[in-house]
Amino acid sequence: MINYVYKRIPHLLLLVLCLIIGIVQLDKSTVNQGLLATYYRDAEQGIPPISRVEKLATISSNDHYGVYNGSIDVKWEGYIWSNNKAIIHLSVPHDLDAHLVLNGHTVISSIANEEQHPKSVQTELVQGLNPIMFRLSHADINNNYFSDGLKWETSMGIRLIPTKYLFPSSLKNSHAVTAVALRYLQDLFTLTVAFIVGFVIITILLRYLHSCTSNEKLFIILTVILAFILRLIYLNDLISGLIEFDALPNGSDQLVYVADARDLMRGLWPGDIDFYRQPGFTWLLGTLHLLFGDSLRSFQFLQILSGSLSSIAVYFLGKEISNKHTGRLSMIVWAICPQLIFYDAQLLTHAIEAHFTVWILCAWWSTIRSKNCMSTTQPSWLICALLLGLASVIRPAFLVILPFILISIKSQLETYKLPIQFSKIFTILAITFVPILPVTFHNFQHSGQLQLFSANGPVTLYLGNNRDSAGIGQYSPAFLATHELVNRGKTTFVEQTITDILDNPKRWLGLMARKTARYWGNLEIPNNVDFYKEGTNISPLLRYLPMRFGVLAVLAFTGIQLTISQRNMHKPGRFLLLSMIGVLCITTVMFHVVSRFRVPIYGPLILFSAFMLTETYKRIITRDTLLIAKSLGVITISSGLILALPYLADNSVPPPIETHVPKESIADNIQFGNELTLQSHSNIGVVEPGEPLFINLYWSINDPVISEYHGSIQLLDQNGKKITQTDHKLGGASFPYHTTMSWDTNSIVRDEYVLYAPTILTTPVALDVLIAVYDKQTDNRIGEAIIDRISIISKDTPLIPATATIINANVGPVSLSGFTHEINNNILSLTLYWNSTEPSLVDGVVFIHIYDDTNNFILGHDSPPRQGTYPMGLWRPGEVIIDTHQIPIDELNNPKYNLHIGIYDPASGTRLHVVDNSGNNVLNNSLHMLELAIN
Numbered sequence: 001m002i003n004y005v006y007k008r009i010p011h012l013l014l015l016v017l018c019l020i021i022g023i024v025q026l027d028k029s030t031v032n033q034g035l036l037a038t039y040y041r042d043a044e045q046g047i048p049p050i051s052r053v054e055k056l057a058t059i060s061s062n063d064h065y066g067v068y069n070g071s072i073d074v075k076w077e078g079y080i081w082s083n084n085k086a087i088i089h090l091s092v093p094h095d096l097d098a099h100l101v102l103n104g105h106t107v108i109s110s111i112a113n114e115e116q117h118p119k120s121v122q123t124e125l126v127q128g129l130n131p132i133m134f135r136l137s138h139a140d141i142n143n144n145y146f147s148d149g150l151k152w153e154t155s156m157g158i159r160l161i162p163t164k165y166l167f168p169s170s171l172k173n174s175h176a177v178t179a180v181a182l183r184y185l186q187d188l189f190t191l192t193v194a195f196i197v198g199f200v201i202i203t204i205l206l207r208y209l210h211s212c213t214s215n216e217k218l219f220i221i222l223t224v225i226l227a228f229i230l231r232l233i234y235l236n237d238l239i240s241g242l243i244e245f246d247a248l249p250n251g252s253d254q255l256v257y258v259a260d261a262r263d264l265m266r267g268l269w270p271g272d273i274d275f276y277r278q279p280g281f282t283w284l285l286g287t288l289h290l291l292f293g294d295s296l297r298s299f300q301f302l303q304i305l306s307g308s309l310s311s312i313a314v315y316f317l318g319k320e321i322s323n324k325h326t327g328r329l330s331m332i333v334w335a336i337c338p339q340l341i342f343y344d345a346q347l348l349t350h351a352i353e354a355h356f357t358v359w360i361l362c363a364w365w366s367t368i369r370s371k372n373c374m375s376t377t378q379p380s381w382l383i384c385a386l387l388l389g390l391a392s393v394i395r396p397a398f399l400v401i402l403p404f405i406l407i408s409i410k411s412q413l414e415t416y417k418l419p420i421q422f423s424k425i426f427t428i429l430a431i432t433f434v435p436i437l438p439v440t441f442h443n444f445q446h447s448g449q450l451q452l453f454s455a456n457g458p459v460t461l462y463l464g465n466n467r468d469s470a471g472i473g474q475y476s477p478a479f480l481a482t483h484e485l486v487n488r489g490k491t492t493f494v495e496q497t498i499t500d501i502l503d504n505p506k507r508w509l510g511l512m513a514r515k516t517a518r519y520w521g522n523l524e525i526p527n528n529v530d531f532y533k534e535g536t537n538i539s540p541l542l543r544y545l546p547m548r549f550g551v552l553a554v555l556a557f558t559g560i561q562l563t564i565s566q567r568n569m570h571k572p573g574r575f576l577l578l579s580m581i582g583v584l585c586i587t588t589v590m591f592h593v594v595s596r597f598r599v600p601i602y603g604p605l606i607l608f609s610a611f612m613l614t615e616t617y618k619r620i621i622t623r624d625t626l627l628i629a630k631s632l633g634v635i636t637i638s639s640g641l642i643l644a645l646p647y648l649a650d651n652s653v654p655p656p657i658e659t660h661v662p663k664e665s666i667a668d669n670i671q672f673g674n675e676l677t678l679q680s681h682s683n684i685g686v687v688e689p690g691e692p693l694f695i696n697l698y699w700s701i702n703d704p705v706i707s708e709y710h711g712s713i714q715l716l717d718q719n720g721k722k723i724t725q726t727d728h729k730l731g732g733a734s735f736p737y738h739t740t741m742s743w744d745t746n747s748i749v750r751d752e753y754v755l756y757a758p759t760i761l762t763t764p765v766a767l768d769v770l771i772a773v774y775d776k777q778t779d780n781r782i783g784e785a786i787i788d789r790i791s792i793i794s795k796d797t798p799l800i801p802a803t804a805t806i807i808n809a810n811v812g813p814v815s816l817s818g819f820t821h822e823i824n825n826n827i828l829s830l831t832l833y834w835n836s837t838e839p840s841l842v843d844g845v846v847f848i849h850i851y852d853d854t855n856n857f858i859l860g861h862d863s864p865p866r867q868g869t870y871p872m873g874l875w876r877p878g879e880v881i882i883d884t885h886q887i888p889i890d891e892l893n894n895p896k897y898n899l900h901i902g903i904y905d906p907a908s909g910t911r912l913h914v915v916d917n918s919g920n921n922v923l924n925n926s927l928h929m930l931e932l933a934i935n
Contacts, residue, residue, distance in 0.1 A: 002210055005203045009379040016196050019189045026186040031179045034267060035078035036168045039065050055163040055267035057134055058149030058294060061141065062248050064259045073137040079167045080132050081176050082125040091120035091158055093148035101133040112138055128173050145247035147294060194291060208316060219328060220312055227308040227335035234539050235300060235345045241538030246296050252528045254347040261286035262294065274447035275454040279439055280393030281349040300345055306355050307344035311335050313358040314603055320365060321573030322611050330610040338545040342535045343599050348528065349394050350599035356391035358603040361576055363387055368408050368572055385431035393435050396453045397587035402432060404579040458493035464592025467500040468734035471515040472525055473592040477733055477754040481692030510653040517649035518593045519585060522550025522642065527594035550642050556605040557638035559612030577604040655738040656731060656750040661698050672773045672783035675705050679748060686791040686876065690759040697751040705740040710776045713753045715767040718868055723767055726755050763794045764870045764881060791874045798880045800833045809927050811903050812912030813840040819929065826890040832883040836875035843871035844903040844912060848885060849926060851898045858897065861887045892934050899930040
């Protein structure tokens with residue numbers, strides 16, 4: 001019976017695919033169902049409410065919308081449909097204020113946590129559509145976890161009122177009946193899919209157990225139970241040890257996954273944008289919520305069960321690739337491994353990735369070991385391809401293993417003709433991409449770009465490879481600055497990654513070495529979750545279980561060495577395991593390394609570790625001194641390597657030390673106190689408001705520094721008012737951190753800063769760059785100096801208005817394109833439109849002279865352009881500058897005057913050469929621009 005079903009797995013999976021297509025089509029063909037939800041924000045601050053149709057009336061503290069400034073106020077309106085007159089039992093949350101109106105009558109109005117207010121009621125539905133209004137609110141949530149909604153009592157307990165009975169607006173009863181019937185059919189398809197998938201999984205497990213001896217079956221069952229119990233114990237420790245454990249932290253991946261999964265329940269996910277994260281885990285979590293309710297505990301229970309059952313796959317691999325003893329030891333290590341226990345309880349993708357890894361390896365091994373590896377009656381190849389596609393939608397790195405699978409399968413197809421070989425290879429490719437193509441199509445449909453999985457790949461690539469990166473995914477100054485530039489469309493993350501690598505390839509190679517060392521090191525680097533804080537610190541179970549990653553790595557490295565020198569492990573099996581380890585390691589190191597990203601390799605490492613232990617034990621039993629000595633030697637080398645990794649990680653990236661001051665930098669040679677000298681700084685250039693501004697300082701010291709000095713870069717306007725600033729330890733902004741106490745007297749230290757020009761600045765404007773050095777502990781300022789000026793330019797090129805008078809005269813390095821003027825309250829407002837034609841060597845001053853009809857000088861006005869806020873010396877060729885001058889003219893009594901203009905060098909008084917639009921030199925370099933009429 002089991003073999004009969006196993007051989008028909010391809011047919012069952014084809015049926016599942018057809019049912020899924022049917023579910024999607026039914027969802028598209030039915031009328032819009034659910035309730036109209038309105039989320040109220042801060043009306044006093046003018047924040048409008050958000051309205052949308054949601055398939056379920058549910059809300060949680062982990063939702064994207066709902067809680068706002070510690071409060072909640074949401075209302076659902078619409079209709080609930082009933083086939084006939086019926087009595088129902090409705091309930092509302094205990095910890096929120098609730099107001100429920102049905103058919104125009106208030107049936108519940110309760111205050112949070114007030115026992116005298118009823119939280120449930122038995123009421124009547126009429127046949128057809130029943131108007132309903134449900135409102136939840138609370139003024140002070142206090143970061144407490146809650147998850148509730150509009151529920152009724154069913155034979156399976158109190159559950160959310162399902163979508164099929166909810167309508168956001170009134171419609172004909174016949175249309176409602178059709179919609180409800182289609183939803184019933186959709187539910188039937190969904191349950192059938194769940195049943196078939198579960199049936200296939202059970203069939204595969206039973207088929208393997210059927211081939212085992214009685215002792216093996218007993219061992220497997222007991223080990224699975226052990227693994228399950230240990231994971232339940234830790235889950236209980238986690239829930240009891242962390243207050244409000246289910247209230248997920250803001251900004252965490254867990255919160256995003258859960259919030260998106262809840263939006264899937266509401267029919268809001270995926271939205272009309274491409275996927276930023278890989279959608280597989282969200283789809284899985286949301287589907288389980290629809291099937292089993294929105295409790296996080298149900299998912300954790302299923303994930304724990306999956307982790308426990310995955311130990312069977314580890315046993316199968318160990319036994320088949322090596323021997324029965326290796327299989328048993330591998331299964332036990334998987335069951336008691338504290339890191340796997342830890343991640344099986346987390347709301348992250350990595351435990352599922354580890355489960356996928358061992359099951360893909362099982363299917364892969366079964367495929368290449370079967371006599372007819374592509375037979376329809378031996379569906380291991382089909383299972384392998386599907387598992388790989390599904391795993392890739394959760395973690396795209398799995399797709400990189402596909403070429404290795406194809407190579408190994410092709411070697412098994414050598415007896416077939418070449419066209420048949422390629423057709424079978426293409427079949428595996430096609431099946432692998434069945435779960436991937438809908439994701440790719442969605443992305444293309446909403447972004448116009450061909451991205452297989454998600455948009456965050458380039459982001460994480462730069463996150464782990466930028467010029468400031470420490471390789472662990474931190475938001476460095478360079479990353480934040482590039483993120484702003486990407487948002488402005490001035491670069492891409494891939495372009496900037498390549499630029500940063502090529503600018504300093506030596507640092508990048510050191511960074512790759514550091515990430516590799518961090519990947520294989522014993523340290524559990526926290527990210528979203530912390531193995532120490534949320535694991536060993538609160539759970540005695542994890543604290544006292546002996547296995548740590550460093551130990552596992554030592555044993556695995558030793559096992560790999562032994563498999564190379566011995567023939568006790570099948571060569572294809574070694575290829576499988578090493579391929580999986582290599583792909584998962586390299587794809588992680590290429591981006592950034594934290595401990596949760598290495599969880600998928602635990603299965604292969606456990607197998608190599610178990611092989612090492614069983615092989616060494618066998619050598620000890622046989623008293624083969626030479627082989628024992630070799631084993632001990634390999635263990636010693638592996639241990640030394642793992643112990644050396646922290647040192648390698650801390651010293652692989654070269655510190656920011658220069659052998660000499662860069663030629664392109666601007667010399668300063670400014671003394672700060674008795675110890676520091678600012679040798680030079682980088683060419684600063686120009687920026688737009690809100691853009692990042694990178695400044696590198698190059699320091700040297702005269703004597704060793706015994707304090708960690710801080711540096712401050714400030715931007716000042718022409719009046720000395722501080723516009724913005726950034727502070728950090730000298731040498732402490734980018735990795736590796738090389739602060740003043742580490743500086744050597746014979747070196748130049750590069751100190752990197754990033755500032756952001758405020759978006760509220762009136763541009764263009766020139767700002768002074770001030771450097772200050774201080775001792776933060778003593779609050780003693782060591783010194784300060786203004787080292788440069790920068791230009792903050794306009795985002796858009798100013799346009800000359802149509803009302804302007806065109807001049808097009810050249811005045812030194814600039815051109816006067818035109819002007820406008822008006823007189824109000826005896827003030828002449830003259831706006832000049834300059835166009836810079838070449839860099840100016842002087843900060844010119846504009847003179848405006850007014851003469852009477854007999855050419856007598858009457859009035860003069862001298863002022864730098866833009867009142868001195870943007871000197872000519874900073875103007876860039878091609879830049880248009882709008883320069884307005886306000887000139888009092890209450891002394892002018894005649895009806896007409898002549899206005900002349902020019903520019904002079906304030907240092908020498910020399911006027912800049914003026915050429916009119918006909919190419920003629922202008923007398924006295926004073927251009928007659930306007931006959932001014934005085935009314």
